[in-house]
Each structure stands twice: as structure tokens, then as C-alpha cells.
Amino acid sequence: MVRSTKKTAGMEQVFVTACNSHCGGRCLLKVHVKDGVITRVETDDEDEPQFRACFRGRAYRQRVYDPNRLKYPMKRVGERGEGKFERISWDEALDKVAGELRRVKDTYGPASILFLQGGADTGVLQHRDLIERLLGKFGGFQGWWGTASFEGGLFATLASYGTYLSGSTRDDLLNSRLIVMWGWDPVVTVQECNTSWYLTQARERGAKVIAVDPRYTDSAATFADQWIPIIPGTDTAMLVAMAYVMITEELHNKVFLDTYTVGFERFRDYVLGMEDGIPKTPGWAEGITGVPAQTITNLARQYATIKPAALVAGIAPGRTAYGEQYHRAAIALAAMTGNIGVHGGWAGMSWQPRGYGGYPYKVGKRLTGEGNPLEVGAPPRKESFPAQGASASSFRIHCTKVADAILKGKSGGYPADYKLAYVIGTNYVNQYLDTNKIAMALKKLEFIVVQEQVMTAMARFADILLPTCTIMEKNDIAVGGGTPMFGYMRKVIEPLHESRSQFEIANKLAEKLGIKGYNDKTEDEWLREFIKGSDAPDYEEFKRKGRYKVKLSEPYVSFKEQLANVGKKPFPTPSGRIELYSQKLAEMKTPNLPPIPKYVEAWESRRDPLSKKYPLQLITSHPKRRAHTQYETLPWLRELVPQAVLINTHDAQARGIQDGDLVRVFNDRGEMAIKAKVTERIMPGVVDIPQGAWYDPDEKGVDRGGCVNVLTRDEPSPAGSFPSNTGLVQVQKY
Ligand SMILES: Nc1nc2c(c(=O)[nH]1)N[C@H]1C(S)=C(S)[C@@H](COP(=O)(O)OP(=O)(O)OC[C@H]3O[C@@H](n4cnc5c(=O)[nH]c(N)nc54)[C@H](O)[C@@H]3O)O[C@H]1N2
Ligand SMILES: Nc1nc2c(c(=O)[nH]1)N[C@H]1C(S)=C(S)[C@@H](COP(=O)(O)OP(=O)(O)OC[C@H]3O[C@@H](n4cnc5c(=O)[nH]c(N)nc54)[C@H](O)[C@@H]3O)O[C@H]1N2
Numbered sequence: 001m002v003r004s005t006k007k008t009a010g011m012e013q014v015f016v017t018a019c020n021s022h023c024g025g026r027c028l029l030k031v032h033v034k035d036g037v038i039t040r041v042e043t044d045d046e047d048e049p050q051f052r053a054c055f056r057g058r059a060y061r062q063r064v065y066d067p068n069r070l071k072y073p074m075k076r077v078g079e080r081g082e083g084k085f086e087r088i089s090w091d092e093a094l095d096k097v098a099g100e101l102r103r104v105k106d107t108y109g110p111a112s113i114l115f116l117q118g119g120a121d122t123g124v125l126q127h128r129d130l131i132e133r134l135l136g137k138f139g140g141f142q143g144w145w146g147t148a149s150f151e152g153g154l155f156a157t158l159a160s161y162g163t164y165l166s167g168s169t170r171d172d173l174l175n176s177r178l179i180v181m182w183g184w185d186p187v188v189t190v191q192e193c194n195t196s197w198y199l200t201q202a203r204e205r206g207a208k209v210i211a212v213d214p215r216y217t218d219s220a221a222t223f224a225d226q227w228i229p230i231i232p233g234t235d236t237a238m239l240v241a242m243a244y245v246m247i248t249e250e251l252h253n254k255v256f257l258d259t260y261t262v263g264f265e266r267f268r269d270y271v272l273g274m275e276d277g278i279p280k281t282p283g284w285a286e287g288i289t290g291v292p293a294q295t296i297t298n299l300a301r302q303y304a305t306i307k308p309a310a311l312v313a314g315i316a317p318g319r320t321a322y323g324e325q326y327h328r329a330a331i332a333l334a335a336m337t338g339n340i341g342v343h344g345g346w347a348g349m350s351w352q353p354r355g356y357g358g359y360p361y362k363v364g365k366r367l368t369g370e371g372n373p374l375e376v377g378a379p380p381r382k383e384s385f386p387a388q389g390a391s392a393s394s395f396r397i398h399c400t401k402v403a404d405a406i407l408k409g410k411s412g413g414y415p416a417d418y419k420l421a422y423v424i425g426t427n428y429v430n431q432y433l434d435t436n437k438i439a440m441a442l443k444k445l446e447f448i449v450v451q452e453q454v455m456t457a458m459a460r461f462a463d464i465l466l467p468t469c470t471i472m473e474k475n476d477i478a479v480g481g482g483t484p485m486f487g488y489m490r491k492v493i494e495p496l497h498e499s500r501s502q503f504e505i506a507n508k509l510a511e512k513l514g515i516k517g518y519n520d521k522t523e524d525e526w527l528r529e530f531i532k533g534s535d536a537p538d539y540e541e542f543k544r545k546g547r548y549k550v551k552l553s554e555p556y557v558s559f560k561e562q563l564a565n566v567g568k569k570p571f572p573t574p575s576g577r578i579e580l581y582s583q584k585l586a587e588m589k590t591p592n593l594p595p596i597p598k599y600v601e602a603w604e605s606r607r608d609p610l611s612k613k614y615p616l617q618l619i620t621s622h623p624k625r626r627a628h629t630q631y632e633t634l635p636w637l638r639e640l641v642p643q644a645v646l647i648n649t650h651d652a653q654a655r656g657i658q659d660g661d662l663v664r665v666f667n668d669r670g671e672m673a674i675k676a677k678v679t680e681r682i683m684p685g686v687v688d689i690p691q692g693a694w695y696d697p698d699e700k701g702v703d704r705g706g707c708v709n710v711l712t713r714d715e716p717s718p719a720g721s722f723p724s725n726t727g728l729v730q731v732q733k734y
């Protein structure tokens with residue numbers, strides 16, 4: 001804790017902390033504080049590997065002092081969603097929340113309580129789990145399953161490897177001779193601190209880099225030797241055709257396949273057309289993907305012969321209808337080329353779930369939930385694997401289905417009729433599919449409490465607003481993941497206005513609800529305990545330095561042990577091998593969820609009859625100037641990257657659209673008014689609206705804020721992929 005005392009008055013002090021934003025990077029911030037006010041934010045300029053923050057992190061001061069910050073608890077006075085509030089005290093706010101939780105539980109049962117949660121800027125202590133723990137001990141709640149980020153990737157990883165941990169630390173990219181950035185733009189999305197730094201060095205060491213993406217991304221511009229534009233949602237077809245080339249040219253690694261996999265023959269039969277009479281040739285794929293057959297052939301040859309090679313399967317192509325097939329196919333190719341369990345290879349997704357313990361260094365105990373009593377005894381969902389744990393529970397609803405569940409309740413087959421939502425760390429209405437439908441559904445609830453930092457689109461729907469503070473105003477710890485480290489997130493200033501930390505809010509609310517055994521430790525005791533059980537040596541020293549870099553003897557690569565101990569260390573699948581054919585998937589008998597990876601044509605694809613009315617495919621990339629909806633209001637960042645719809649020059653000309661024009665983007669679900677960015681950096685037939693701009697409908701319901709989810713459809717893929725990159729729209733000049 002840092003207070004301006006007589007001794008420090010007028011002096012500038014510099015504190016090291018960790019940015020822990022919803023991009024995934026845990027970069028270092030040096031925060032200058034004078035008289036209790038942040039004056040400047042710098043980043044790492046010390047020993048390599050540095051943990052350099054991007055411009056978002058370095059603009060954090062504007063976020064702390066954002067005029068949109070929630071200053072004190074408030075209650076709604078206008079219509080729900082209108083955004084009219086009145087100041088109340090913390091006591092009144094928490095009494096109201098506790099009272100409503102009790103009323104709804106007693107009147108309708110605990111299942112009527114929806115728990116809507118997101119990643120936000122959380123650390124090991126100050127996070128959503130605190131409220132999950134509270135609601136669990138209170139009697140239960142309705143939770144969801146399906147991570148918006150990469151549910152299809154998780155599913156494919158579990159089906160193929162039997163574990164969801166298939167990642168490598170970022171430094172292992174230095175061992176790759178070829179890096180395929182497949183729907184991956186880490187210059188913008190970071191995900192793990194230092195990704196760009198390792199890619200830079202990999203280039204310097206001579207690695208070839210190829211980007212497969214409908215957009216010519218910043219990463220492609222910076223690193224790639226070749227850009228291969230591809231029609232969104234068709235990646236599986238291209239991967240399958242690459243398998244065709246490898247098989248017919250005998251480039252695949254038969255020893256690897258024989259030793260470590262099952263089901264290759266089944267996949268081969270499909271690829272060669274033995275199963276359905278359609279050989280999946282590069283020519284076949286060209287018709288689907290828009291990628292010339294020769295380009296597909298060349299990439300297949302390179303991926304099969306340049307060793308080792310990392311096909312980094314970005315998670316955005318997985319956020320499509322049937323996106324799980326893309327991840328399954330990418331894993332099949334990694335196996336066919338023997339790039340699993342070896343340095344410089346890559347086994348799966350671009351981003352591994354941080355799930356503490358996912359990398360080979362120890363982390364300590366956290367204050368977390370202890371389960372939801374309402375899930376006890378509920379059988380697992382049919383389309384799930386045991387390793388998914390609680391999120392496999394059939395009691396849960398899919399994250400895209402909350403609005404539908406509120407509107408239909410039990411009569412729609414959902415577990416309950418929903419009455420109350422506790423919203424923490426998510427801008428749900430803005431970030432989940434079909435925003436207009438969500439906004440309509442939220443109006444039906446009896447009570448909504450939102451715990452937030454700023455007046456977001458979601459906050460406007462609250463009945464009670466609980467203001468929570470930023471990372472600068474509380475203590476916490478960040479865990480690195482693919483760049484192994486621990487960062488102390490130091491409280492550098494007192495909480496602004498009447499905002500409180502998540503930890504404080506949860507403790508107070510537990511007290512109001514009379515929950516016994518909620519928590520018996522202070523903030524510092526929890527953080528100390530966490531470090532005690534981890535690889536970081538000493539808490540006091542860690543706190544002082546602000547950062548501990550975990551030194552691994554070599555870059556970490558998943559499944560190295562399986563390769564080194566042939567037959568003795570099985571993969572944790574039913575067969576003990578990598579399952580290119582999964583018996584478990586076969587037994588699920590779910591339509592469009594085949595036991596081998598297969599190309600399944602998406603709904604709202606280019607070939608859908610709906611494309612006559614809405615001829616452009618919409619993708620929704622992750623924004624450079626924001627982490628989702630966060631940082632949106634910061635003047636510096638707004639100036640840097642205006643929110644716009646990216647449209648190809650050819651498509652713009654055909655519509656009489658010039659760069660900077662205000663255009664209408666619409667489909668049957670919604671409409672927005674947004675500026676056009678006319679560019680060759682997106683392929684024809686595709687438009688991109690970066691997700692996360694704030695929902696701001698006018699009186700006609702036309703969104704003026706650029707919130708792309710007014711256009712997306714709330715239908716999950718069979719394995720739970722969040723299909724935010726599948727959808728058709730039209731663009732017109734006003
Ligand atoms: N169309 C489309 N939609 C998408 C995506 C897409 O690609 N396309 N991506 C999806 C993905 S991958 C994700 S992960 C989701 C993200 O969706 P969200 O998790 O809803 O996104 P954020 O904007 O990060 O929302 C976090 C909110 O928490 C607040 N916050 C920050 N710190 C704290 C804190 O300490 N406590 C509390 N209580 N609140 C805090 C922030 O102000 C912010 O409003 O969006 C999904 N939505
Ligand atoms: N700056 C910033 N960084 C972030 C976030 C953020 O909001 N802002 N969010 C964080 C979170 S929670 C997540 S989950 C990750 C998301 O990380 P990603 O999913 O990797 O990010 P995206 O920008 O959605 O997509 C990456 C690339 O995929 C391309 N793409 C889209 N659809 C397709 C397709 O069908 N096929 C192919 N081949 N390419 C396609 C896009 O053009 C884009 O260049 O990023 C994290 N990092």
C-alpha cells in the first residue's frame with residue numbers, strides 16, 4: 001500500500017506492477033506516483049527477456065482516471081437499460097443485493113440466479129471466483145459452459161490428446177524453421193507477453209513465416225514471407241487438402257503415425273475420397289477456400305519437409321460454425337508431420353488455457369469456488385470429456401444461450417426460469433452473440449447487479465452498480481503462462497472515489513448473507529500463501545522486486561515425455577495414443593461432430609442462399625486499441641485506431657463507398673452505422689468489424705457505437721465453439 005506521507009510528499013516514486021489485462025499478456029508497468037496520483041506509466045527496459053507492455057498498458061493512467069469510472073454505488077432510477085442512476089451508500093447497495101439474492105432464492109429457488117462472469121483484469125485473488133464461491137455457498141446458481149475464446153480448440157485438444165494442455169512456452173518458437181501463423185495475429189493480440197519478441201528472433205534465425213488469414217494483419221506485415229488469404233470458415237478444407245498432398249506424395253511421417261496415433265487410416269480414407277467418393281484434392285479445396293490449388297500444395301510440401309515446423313493454430317478460425325473441426329484437422333496435420341512433442345514443433349492452439357499448472361512450474365493455493373451444489377448429481381453433457389470437470393455438467397447452459405434461456409426458461413428446456421443476474425468482470429450484453437436479443441432479454445429479469453469499473457453497456461442494465469477498482473488500487477498476483485513468471489500487482493494508489501476491490505466486496509457481501517466459512521485470511525495472507533506454494537522463492541523479495549522470472553532448463557514442449565518414453569508414457573486418451581479417430585466421438589453420434597476431422601460447411605457461408613441478400617462474410621477480430629471492451633474510452637488510443645468496418649477496395653467500389661464514409665452494416669439481427677476503412681488488407685467478400693466497441697443504439701435501434709455483436713447469431717457449434725466469425729451482412733452507403 002502506498003500513501004503519500006510527510007516523507008514522500010512532493011516526491012515522485014516509481015513502482016513496478018504487472019499489467020494483467022484481458023489480452024492475456026502479463027507485461028511489466030513502471031508506475032510513477034506523486035502525492036498519491038499516477039503521473040506516468042513506463043515499461044520494462046532492463047534485462048532480457050523484458051516484459052514490454054504495449055500501448056494499451058502504457059496508457060493505463062488514462063484508464064484509472066477515466067471520467068467514465070463508477071465513483072460510488074448506485075441504484076437505477078430510470079427504465080432498465082436507460083442508464084439513469086442515483087448515488088447510494090455501500091451499505092444500502094449491499095443490503096439490496098443480499099436482500100434480492102435471498103428473495104429470489106426463497107421465492108423461485110437458487111437456480112433462478114444467473115452468474116455471468118468474465119476474465120476482466122483479474123489476478124490470482126481478485127477475480128470472479130470470489131462471487132462464484134459466494135453463490136455456491138449461498139445455495140447455488142445457474143452457471144454456463146463454453147469459453148468464448150477457444151471452446152472448439154479445447155474440445156479438439158481433449159478429443160485428440162486427452163488433455164487440454166498441449167502448449168509450448170513462447171521461447172520454443174526459436175527452434176522452429178517454419179512458422180505458420182494460421183488465423184493468428186499476435187502483434188495485436190499478444191496473448192502471452194513477449195510473443196512478438198520471440199517471433200522477431202525466430203525470423204532473425206532464418207525461420208520462414210507464412211500467414212493464412214483473410215486479413216493482411218500487422219503480424220503478417222511484420223513477420224511473414226507469404227500471405228495466404230482464405231475465405232473465413234473454410235480452413236478445415238484447406239488443411240484436409242494439405243493432408244491429401246502429403247498422403248499422395250508420401251510426405252507424411254509414417255513412423256510417427258504408427259507409433260503415437262490411432263485412426264490415421266480412417267482419416268486417410270476420408271481425405272482420399274474412399275469414404276464419400278470425393279477426393280479432397282487441392283482443386284476441391286480451391287473451390288471452397290479461394291486459395292489456389294498450387295498454393296495449398298506448396299504449403300503442404302513445406303510443412304511436411306521443413307523440420308521442425310510450427311503450425312500455430314490460431315483460435316479465431318475455431319470461433320466459427322464447426323470450428324472444432326478446424327482444430328481437429330490442424331492436430332491431424334501436426335501428427336502427420338511429426339511436429340508434436342518436439343522442439344520447434346507445435347501441437348495445437350496458439351494459446352493454451354492458462355489453467356494454473358498448465359506449464360511446468362508450480363503455483364500456490366488460491367481462494368476459489370468450491371462447486372455449485374445445483375450441479376451435484378447432474379450427468380455430464382453428451383458432448384463432453386471427463387477432463388472438462390465441472391464445465392461438462394449438463395446443468396450448465398452454453399454461454400451464447402443466456403438470452404434465450406432468460407426468454408424461454410423451463411418451457412424452452414432450460415433448468416429454471418431466470419429472475420436475477422449477478423454480473424462480474426464481463427460486458428455481457430456487448431460481448432456475447434446477438435446483442436439486441438440480449439438487451440431485450442435483460443429487461444425481463446427482476447434484478448441485475450453489476451460489479452464494474454466503468455459505465456459500460458452492461459452496467460447501464462444494472463439495478464445496482466457496485467464500483468470496483470483497477471489493478472492500480474489493489475494488491476494481487478499475475479501468473480505468466482507461456483512466458484513463465486510471477487508478477488506482483490501492487491496497489492500503487494488508494495482506490496479512487498468509493499470504489500472497492502473485488503476481495504473487499506465479496507467479503508462484505510458474504511457477511512451480509514451470513515455465509516459461514518467464506519474466508520479467514522487477509523489479502524496479504526492469501527498472496528503470501530500463493531507464493532509459498534509456488535516456484536517463486538521468497539514473498540517479501542518478490543513483493544519488493546515486483547517480478548519473478550521462472551527459469552526453466554529449456555523451453556517447455558507438451559508431450560515430450562510421451563515421445564521420450566515410447567509405450568511407457570501413454571497419451572491420456574482412451575487408446576493411450578493421439579486419437580485422429582475418436583471412438584468417444586463416434587459414440588456421441590452427434591450430427592456434424594464426426595469421429596475424424598472433416599470439413600463441414602458452415603451456416604451463413606458464402607454458399608448459403610442467404611448470401612444473395614447478405615453477400616459479405618463478417619469476421620470480428622480482436623481490437624488493437626482495446627482488450628475487448630476495455631480501454632475503449634481512452635483518448636490516446638481512440639486517436640490511434642479509429643473503429644471502422646474494414647472493406648476491400650473492390651467491394652467498396654461496387655457500393656460507391658469511399659474510405660471514411662459512414663456506412664450501414666446490417667442483417668436480419670441488427671444494424672449499425674460505422675465508418676468504412678477501405679483497404680487491400682482484407683480479401684474481397686469479407687468485412688471485419690473489430691469486436692468490443694460499445695453498444696450504443698439510437699432511437700431506431702441502430703447501433704452507433706460499433707458493437708459488432710448486433711450482427712452475430714447466438715448459435716453454438718455442436719462442440720460448443722463460439723461462432724463469432726460466422727455470419728453474413730450487407731454494407732451500404734448512407
Ligand atoms: N463478435 C465477437 N464477440 C466476442 C469475441 C469475438 O471475437 N467476436 N471474443 C469473445 C472472447 S474471446 C471473449 S474472452 C469475450 C470477452 O468478453 P468480456 O469478458 O465481457 O470482455 P471485457 O471487455 O474484457 O469485459 C470485462 C469487463 O470487466 C470490467 N473489469 C475490469 N477489471 C475488473 C475487475 O477487477 N472487477 C470487475 N468486476 N470488473 C472488471 C471491465 O471494465 C469490462 O467492462 O468476448 C467474446 N466476444
Ligand atoms: N489487443 C487485444 N488482444 C487480445 C484481445 C483483445 O481484445 N485485444 N483479446 C484476448 C482474448 S480473450 C482472446 S480469446 C484472444 C483472441 O485471439 P485470436 O482469436 O487469435 O484473435 P482474432 O483477432 O480474433 O483473430 C486472429 C486472426 O484470425 C483471423 N481470422 C478470423 N476468422 C478467420 C477464419 O475463419 N480463418 C482464418 N484463417 N483466419 C481468421 C483474423 O483476421 C485475425 O487476423 O486475443 C487476446 N488478445
Ligand SMILES: [Mo]
Binds near residue numbers: 148149150
Ligand atoms: Mo477470449
